[in-house]
Amino acid sequence: MFDTAESTAALVVQSAWKRGLAPDPILTVDDWANRHRMLSSVASAEPGRWSTSRTPYLAEVMASLSATSGFELVVFMAGGQVGKTECGLNWVGYVIHHAPGPMLLVQPTVEGAKRVSKQRVDALIESSPELASRVKDPRSRDSGNTQLMKEFPGGVLIMTGANSAVGLRSMPVRYxxxxxxxxxxxxxxxEGDPVALAVQRAATFVNRKVYLCSTPTLKGFSRIEAAYLESDQRVFEVPCDHCGQFSQILWRDIRWPKGKISDAAWHCPACDGIHPEYCKPALLANSRWTAKAEVMARRWVFTCPAYTARG
Ligand SMILES: [Zn+2]
Structure with a gap:
């Protein structure tokens, strides 16, 4: 016999299931940044609209942070000034606008979190109308917002420091x-390792995402290096103009005539082919990330040390 009540219940469950797991809008973080991210003259040497084409090595990192990607953990190990935090800020903007949910941003210290909030997160929100319209001005009454908390429809961004166990235990987070x-x-x-404490916050979300980034410090004692070694260890490679071989651009392959550092050029490690500075856009345009290791679970994949040769 056909059980109407039960089939209705099944339908309700199914639609809830569908709603809960429905993919977020088909837009990647890098797409979002190209459309909506504005760089202020205060925070950036190149103010104006964000363009991923200027830093093509960041595209795959941002794509992996997108709701459309199956990666759960994204590890980005690279030198300073490469754009690691900018990728994360673009992700913050994308989450507020397109994939809302609770998010925790952790800096090394609470003081650092206040600084990043004031100088970078506020600039991100204020310069993008789509974000400014979703996050209430903390100066307005009942905004619910403070320097370390930004509420928006469907989510909240909490900022804290790794030196604050209280901050790290704040609430469950998806991001x-x-x-x-x-x-x-x-x-x-x-109370223990701050990364472990923070990751516990995301344990209840099946569609969670964790972005770990840093400049590596002491070899053998580096958190980011350890995370990288557990990943699929992607490296950023460019094709040689002369022999076509894909290689990483490493500092040891950058050479210049004695006393003329302005004439520095990259030498292909395979054929010694010379690539002066003007070759860089073409090299980057044809670049790729290549995994150097296999990981057991695909969701735990990911990383990239980067195009760090010249900082
Ligand atoms: Zn070559």
């Missing part, structure tokens, strides 16, 4: 942005 993890203390207020 976790762990910035400059090599600057984190080994222990948060006597």
């Amino acid at each position: 976790l942005f762990l910035d400059e993890v090599d600057g984190y203390p080994g222990d948060a207020d006597g």
